Structures are given as structure tokens and as C-alpha cells.
Amino acid sequence: AIFTEDQKDSSAELAFKYAVYRINKDRHILPRTTLVYDIQHVPRDDSFHASKKACQLVNFGVQAVFGPSDPLLGAHIHSICDALDIPHLEARLDLDADYKEFSINLHPAQPLLNSAFQDVMAFLNWTKVAIVYEEDYGLIKLRELVRAPGNRDVEVHLRQADPDSYRAVLKEIKSKDIHNMVVDTNPYHMHLFLRGILQLQMNDYKYHYLFTTFDIETFDLEDFKYNFVNMTAFRVVDAENVGVREILKDMERFQPVGHSILNKSLIIQAEPALMFDSVHVFAVGLQMLEQSHTLRLSNVSCEEELPWDGGLSLINYINSVEMRGLTGPIEFKEGRRIQFKLDLLKLKQHALVKVGEWSPGAGVNVTDRSAFFDPGTMNVTLVVITIPETPYVMHRAQGNLTGNARYEGFCIDLLKEIAAMVGFEYHIELVPDGKYGVYDLESGEWNGIVRQLMDKKADLAVGSMTINYARESVIDFTKPFMNLGISILFKVPTSQPTRLFSFMNPLAVDIWLYVLAAYVLVSITMFVVARFSPYEWHNPHPCDVDNHLVENQFSLANSFWFTIGTLMQQGSDLNPKATSTRIVGGIWWFFTLIIISSYTANLAAFLTVERMITPIENAEDLAGQTEISYGTLESGSTMTFFRDSMIETYKKMWRFMENKKPSVFVPTYEEGIQRVLEGNYAFLMESTMLDYIVQRDCNLTQIGGLLDSKGYGIATPMGSPWRDKISLAILELQERGEIQMLYDKWWKNPGDTCTRNEKGKESKANALGVDNIGGVFVVLLCGLAVAVIVAIFEFCYNSKRNTQAELRAIPVPHQSLCAEMTEELCFALKCRGSRQRPALKRQCSKCIPGTTYVPAGLELPPHPPSNGLHSQRGSLGVPMELPPHLQHHLHPPMVHPDYDST
Numbered sequence: 001a002i003f004t005e006d007q008k009d010s011s012a013e014l015a016f017k018y019a020v021y022r023i024n025k026d027r028h029i030l031p032r033t034t035l036v037y038d039i040q041h042v043p044r045d046d047s048f049h050a051s052k053k054a055c056q057l058v059n060f061g062v063q064a065v066f067g068p069s070d071p072l073l074g075a076h077i078h079s080i081c082d083a084l085d086i087p088h089l090e091a092r093l094d095l096d097a098d099y100k101e102f103s104i105n106l107h108p109a110q111p112l113l114n115s116a117f118q119d120v121m122a123f124l125n126w127t128k129v130a131i132v133y134e135e136d137y138g139l140i141k142l143r144e145l146v147r148a149p150g151n152r153d154v155e156v157h158l159r160q161a162d163p164d165s166y167r168a169v170l171k172e173i174k175s176k177d178i179h180n181m182v183v184d185t186n187p188y189h190m191h192l193f194l195r196g197i198l199q200l201q202m203n204d205y206k207y208h209y210l211f212t213t214f215d216i217e218t219f220d221l222e223d224f225k226y227n228f229v230n231m232t233a234f235r236v237v238d239a240e241n242v243g244v245r246e247i248l249k250d251m252e253r254f255q256p257v258g259h260s261i262l263n264k265s266l267i268i269q270a271e272p273a274l275m276f277d278s279v280h281v282f283a284v285g286l287q288m289l290e291q292s293h294t295l296r297l298s299n300v301s302c303e304e305e306l307p308w309d310g311g312l313s314l315i316n317y318i319n320s321v322e323m324r325g326l327t328g329p330i331e332f333k334e335g336r337r338i339q340f341k342l343d344l345l346k347l348k349q350h351a352l353v354k355v356g357e358w359s360p361g362a363g364v365n366v367t368d369r370s371a372f373f374d375p376g377t378m379n380v381t382l383v384v385i386t387i388p389e390t391p392y393v394m395h396r397a398q399g400n401l402t403g404n405a406r407y408e409g410f411c412i413d414l415l416k417e418i419a420a421m422v423g424f425e426y427h428i429e430l431v432p433d434g435k436y437g438v439y440d441l442e443s444g445e446w447n448g449i450v451r452q453l454m455d456k457k458a459d460l461a462v463g464s465m466t467i468n469y470a471r472e473s474v475i476d477f478t479k480p481f482m483n484l485g486i487s488i489l490f491k492v493p494t495s496q497p498t499r500l501f502s503f504m505n506p507l508a509v510d511i512w513l514y515v516l517a518a519y520v521l522v523s524i525t526m527f528v529v530a531r532f533s534p535y536e537w538h539n540p541h542p543c544d545v546d547n548h549l550v551e552n553q554f555s556l557a558n559s560f561w562f563t564i565g566t567l568m569q570q571g572s573d574l575n576p577k578a579t580s581t582r583i584v585g586g587i588w589w590f591f592t593l594i595i596i597s598s599y600t601a602n603l604a605a606f607l608t609v610e611r612m613i614t615p616i617e618n619a620e621d622l623a624g625q626t627e628i629s630y631g632t633l634e635s636g637s638t639m640t641f642f643r644d645s646m647i648e649t650y651k652k653m654w655r656f657m658e659n660k661k662p663s664v665f666v667p668t669y670e671e672g673i674q675r676v677l678e679g680n681y682a683f684l685m686e687s688t689m690l691d692y693i694v695q696r697d698c699n700l701t702q703i704g705g706l707l708d709s710k711g712y713g714i715a716t717p718m719g720s721p722w723r724d725k726i727s728l729a730i731l732e733l734q735e736r737g738e739i740q741m742l743y744d745k746w747w748k749n750p751g752d753t754c755t756r757n758e759k760g761k762e763s764k765a766n767a768l769g770v771d772n773i774g775g776v777f778v779v780l781l782c783g784l785a786v787a788v789i790v791a792i793f794e795f796c797y798n799s800k801r802n803t804q805a806e807l808r809a810i811p812v813p814h815q816s817l818c819a820e821m822t823e824e825l826c827f828a829l830k831c832r833g834s835r836q837r838p839a840l841k842r843q844c845s846k847c848i849p850g851t852t853y854v855p856a857g858l859e860l861p862p863h864p865p866s867n868g869l870h871s872q873r874g875s876l877g878v879p880m881e882l883p884p885h886l887q888h889h890l891h892p893p894m895v896h897p898d899y900d901s902t
Helices: 011-025 047-060 071-084 110-123 166-175 187-199 242-254 270-292 311-319 410-422 448-454 509-532 556-567 579-608 619-623 637-644 648-659 669-678 687-696 722-735 738-747 758-763 770-802 817-828 884-890
Strands: 002-004 040-042 088-090 103-105 128-133 155-160 180-184 208-211 230-235 322-325 328-333 336-339 342-347 352-359 363-366 381-386 425-430 475-477 482-484 486-491 629-631 681-686 700-703 710-712 715-717 870-873 879-882
Touching: 002 047, 002 071, 011 242, 011 270, 040 047, 047 071, 071 088, 071 103, 088 270, 103 270, 103 311, 110 180, 110 208, 110 230, 110 352, 110 363, 128 166, 155 166, 166 187, 230 352, 270 311, 270 322, 311 328, 381 448, 410 425, 410 722, 410 738, 448 475, 448 715, 482 687, 486 669, 486 687, 509 556, 509 579, 556 579, 619 648, 629 648, 637 648, 637 681, 669 681, 669 687, 669 700, 681 687, 687 700, 687 738, 715 722, 722 738, 770 817
Parallel strands: 002 040, 088 103, 128 155, 128 180, 180 208, 208 230, 381 425, 629 681
Antiparallel strands: 230 342, 322 328, 328 336, 342 352, 352 363, 475 715, 482 710, 486 681, 486 700, 870 879
16 A cells, blocks of 8 residues: 555554454455555655555555555556556545546545535525635536536535635625535645634524535534534445444554544544445455456566556456445446445534435435424524515504514514514514515526525515415425415496486386387387277267268377377277287287386386496406506516416416506505506405405405415425424414404504495485486476477467468458467466367368268268258268257357357
């Protein structure tokens, strides 16, 4: 074996000697062979001297060469062994990835170790990390850590440091708010690095150090045990294994006075353990060779440069060895160790403890997850971040308060209860960007509270923070303390303006048109059916048995009068006699019954109950229109819900919100509420906050139900031990009803809520005013005005005809139109005037005395001529001659100053 001069009587050299000693004592390994070692010491960095010592060993007839640990010297020694086919066994880190035919290295390959470090970083969810290395080759050594896996986004800061710059580098890392570090320093300088951590007070629970050394157990960590600093490392020797402990106890007895292989706790470093295993691997390979071949001793030299003919067989057997040593399972492939097991260690208050394992292929297996954040039983002060939001967290009105007393609200009261139950102090801080946290697809970064927790800048986050899948993948949440969903905040619909013709509201415009059309259709149908039916023709004078004239009462005008009379439920003096006309009348009465009843019932609701205009009723209404804008709180879970939703309605709403200009997203709830109050805007927000706002502003209301179901929880960093403890406290508070009491305190305080008159509206109808039914009076006045106008027209028309003397049956002196109108007007305006007046008889070309006007096709019996016959018009306008004995009954005497009585 070759060791450097500074390793003389070192633990590695003693382990080499003990391994040879133990093999020679073991009758199961090489029972007929005794191993003899020759140890040479060379100066570090003196490759010429090392090569010379190696040639001396070759000339001595060695079968294998062990060491040295220096990379430069090891490369020169290997070149000699490779040229002479002599197995070269090493227990050092070799960064050269090229295949070396006659080399066996017990040290785990660095790419596999980097995979182990990456798995731990992924388990701890590190997204921002500093790598501190000391040696110049440190960057090459940890190159896999610099390249983050494709599925993870890790911000890596590289810093090279030596004992003189430890503090400066640590101070820079602290100023950048980096709390996670991979430390690859020289083990001999580790105490200086640890001192720098203490001096800069980077030794609390926020910081996590992952050391690359296998010898973390050999360092003094007493000053770090009780302040919850996170220190993690791997070890290659499982000191808890029974077989390993027996070897270590025997090794302790072997070590000479004044020298030691183990420390006081019987902990062996990785280098001597690997050296011990390398000797055993050589012995097992040699045993396998002896069992199948006759071993010929080496007789080569550096001068002749002839290879050893038995070296190739020996190296092949060594390369096929599978065994279990101090460093766990051992297996090789092309001289590289591919099988081993690493124990994951974590610093706790009492000591470093094993919390998991790592092996190639299986990856990391953490058996004690809480160990990484376990704060123990002592009270600690946690940093709690939040966002001011009514009523969860609010600033107190008093301006001279400091610390936690500056805040009040539902979450503040809840936090007090939980802190008292779990046992911790806390300091409240506000999130710098004022956001809860959403994943930016473009930058690939989280913001807000989520970012703070991921960077370990805070221990807890309280507020109206929604639990969702995206956040749960990077941080942890407690059990929800409040369940809710997304709902729509909208301005209270305005009362429908009262219209003059409000009495028409019970029926739609098209119904009014249909009723009018039905009225015209039925009237014409009645007229036509009555004309066709023989039973509607009757004798107007039943006492006159000789009268052969019949008449029909349903003229076109009478048909319209009959129909409108029944529609208005007033009736008329016309009664259908035929079955067909009665069917028409009956079905019309049934129709009017339904229409009038429906109108009357609906009229009461329209005129006595205040009507509201509600343009939207639910999310589908919002998605189906573009006049009313709608949006959410930016960088919140509500926005994330619509962005990631697969429901077509919500996807449509998200496209609208995303493309709407100006932006419909608001930075705060207050701005969203203000936009709602300004009108034409709906705010999509969580129902609990909406309930609080609606309770205090009667101009706002909730539209529709909940769009989803979720909960508010207290957020913690991934793997935080506080999560389970706080969850238990929340469950207990819920069972005791204290969370509901806090909700009632902050949501339903009578002194803060507005008063709504909804109950009064439901129990008492509004009194009708002129605004409600004024249109009826307008219709009445219009009808009266039309009637007066028609009467005036009839008056003028009749006066005009009275002035035409040639039409009079009894000649009178001619009068002017004005005189005739004056005479008629005076008679009409007599308050105590007679109800009777003389009738004005007129001549008609068809009404000649002694003749009878008969409709075509109607034959009348002959009447004897008489000079006393007078012309009379029937009820249907049919001229007829009347006998003298009936004229007295039909024309009673009427007295008029200007006419003779008839």
C-alpha cells in the first residue's frame, strides 16, 4: 500500500493493517494463504517519488497495490499497475469517468452520489439552493446538481469558499435569502465552516445544510442541537448493524496506544472503512482465483515492462466479487462500485439520527419525515405571513400599536387560539407583493405567500388562502377551518320604473295582439255563422201574423258589440238563438274566462309587488352575454380555478376574462367591490368574503349558488411538523363550536350589518298609486273624448241633413245650418227638458206611399191600397208599408212647435 506522509499511522493505514490481520486470522478466507503487506509513504504532490515507490513494490513481487488517496498520485500509480497487469485497489473519490482495466475503486461513484443528493433536495422541495465548494474540482464533482432535473425548476447559486472566505460567502448567501445549502468543504476545515454559521446566526430552523461528507458523525455539533437548525448528510457505514459493531469493537482493541481508528463513540470514518473493505474484496477475489487456478506469484519489474500473466485473471475475479462489508453491499461493474447503501442522517436535539436510506435504483426512502422540521417541545417564535383582508386580517384603528397588536380579525383570533393550544409564539408579517400565490406559466415561478413558504421565509400563512392541488404540490395545508365556494357578487337589481300603462304588464305584448286578433276573428265568425244559420232569422213583429219579413240581429256592428261586451264581462242585449252561434259564443266566453282570470291574478302581483330587473341569474347567464363584465382577484385561487377548469362554461368565461380590455382582474377585493358598485360588473369571489360584504352593504347581493366547493386552510412549508399539530387544534376548535362563534362575531355583528326590508316586502303589499294604474284613467279619458268627438260629429251631420227641406216628409220653412244647430243645441242643453221630442220624418226614394220595398226574392201578399199608409223602416233598414191601425202604436203623438203631431 502507498500512503502519503501526512497519513502515516492514520486511521486509513491502521484500517489497512487491521484488515490484513483479520483476514489472516479468518480460516474461512484464504485458509492456506497468508497475506503480507508492504507500506510505503510518499510526499503529497510528488508524483516522481510515488512512481519510484510503486516500482519498488512491483520489484518486491506484490500481487496488488492499494492507494494512495491523492488523485494526482493515484493516477500515476495506476498507470504503472495498468502497464504491468497488477490490480490497483483504491478507496478514494475518482472523478475520471474513463474505464480503467486494472482498477478497482470501493468509493461510490460520484454520479450516483449526486443522484442521492438530488433525491433529498427533491424530497425537501428545494427550489432555491446555494452550493458551497472548496476544492477546484468541486464544480466538476457536483455538476449533476447544477443541472436541475427537467421536471423541477431549481435556482442554484454556486460559491467557492476557503477557510478565509467562509464568513463572507455565508454572509452573501444570507443576504440573498437563501436558506438551503449543499456544503462540499474539506473535512479538515469543517469546524471553521461551522463556526462561521454560528457567528452569522444562520443556525435556526430556517436554514438547512446538506453536507457531502460521509463523516458528519465525527464532527462536534453540540452547539447546533438545540436551536432547530437542519443538518443532513449521508453515511456509508451503518454503525447500528450488529455485524458492523462487532468488527468495530474488535478494531478498537487492535488499534495501538496513541493511535485510533475510531472516535470515542466507536464511529469510523468513511476512508478507513473503505480501505478495510478493499482489502477484503482483494482477499475474496484471490480466494476465488485459488479455488479454480494455480496462482503464480508476480515476478515483473518496471524495468522490463512485461505484464504479469496472472494479473488479468485476478482482476477479473476481484471485479466479480459480491459481498457485504463495513460499507454495506459491494458489487462492481468494470471496476466501479455499483451497489451500496447510504444512511440518511438528520440532526435532532439529542444527536444525529438515521431517518432514511438511499440506494441505487431504489432512491431515497425517508422513514421519519417529521425529523426534518421537528421543533421539539420547546416554545419557538414562528414567522406568520398574511395579507390584510376584511374580516380575516385587518389593521386596528389605533395608530400607535406595534407587533401583533396591530392586527385584528377572524384569522387573528383563530391564530391566538391555535398558538395557545399547540404552544408557540408568533410574529406576524405582511407579504411584500400582497398576493396569495399563483403559478406563472410564462416565468415558471410562484409568487405571493406560496413563494415565501417555499423559500422558508415564513413558517405559517393565515388568511383566506384556498387549498388547491397546485399549491398543495409545493406547500402543505392544515385541515380546512372554513368551507366555501366561488359565487357571484353583483349590484342589487334596481326597481322596475313605474310606467303609465303598467296595467298592461300582466300580459305580454304578443298576448295582447293575439287577444285583439281573436276578438276580430270571433266577431266576424259570429256574423258569418249567424247569416248562414236559418235560426237567427226571425219576425221582428210577432204580433203581426201577416208580416212575412224576417230580420237578423247579428249585423256586423252588433257582432262586434256582442263580442266586446262578453270580453269585458258586461254582456249585451243580443242573445244567440242558433246552436252554431251559441257554440261560437260559448267558446268565446270560455276563452275570455281564462284570459280575464289570468290577467286579474297576474295584475295583482304586478301592481302590488315591487319588481326587480335581474339581468343575470347564474354563471351560465354571465357566460352567455358580453354587456356585463366580470372578473376575479388576480393571483388568487379563483382565477386559477377558471384558468384550469375543464368545464366548457368556465372555460368560456376564462377566455372572456383573459381577453377583456381593460383588464377585469383586480388586485384587491376593495377594488372589485367598487367596480361592482359602479355598475355593469360582476365580481367572482369566494362565498365567505361575499357573505361578509353583502351583510354590510345592502346595495350588493349574491347571484346564484356556488360554482365549486373548497376550503380555507393554514399553509406551511412542505413537510412542516406544525401542520399536523395545527390540524388537530382546528378539529378540536370545530368540535367545540369556537370557530362558528368567531364566524358569527366577525360576520354577523348587528352593529356592522345593514338592514334590509325584504321581510316587509314579503308580508305587506305596496299600496297602488297613480303611477301604477294611472293608465286606466288615461284610457277612460281617451274613450270619453272619442265619444264626445263622435257625438259632435253626429250632431253636426244630423243638423246638416235637417237643413235639407226637400228630404222632409212635412215641408217646413227653410233654416240655415247655424240656426238648425242652435235650435238643436238649445234643446239638448235644457236641464229640465222633456225626454220626448217629435221625430223627424224624411222622404226616401225607396219609401213612396202606397208601395212596399221588399228584398229580392221575397214575395208579399197584396194589400188593399190606402191613402193612410205610412212608410216605416224596419230594424234592419228594410222599408215596409204599415197598415193604418198599426201606425198609432208605432208613432205615438209627439209635440213640437214647428211640426204637426202625427
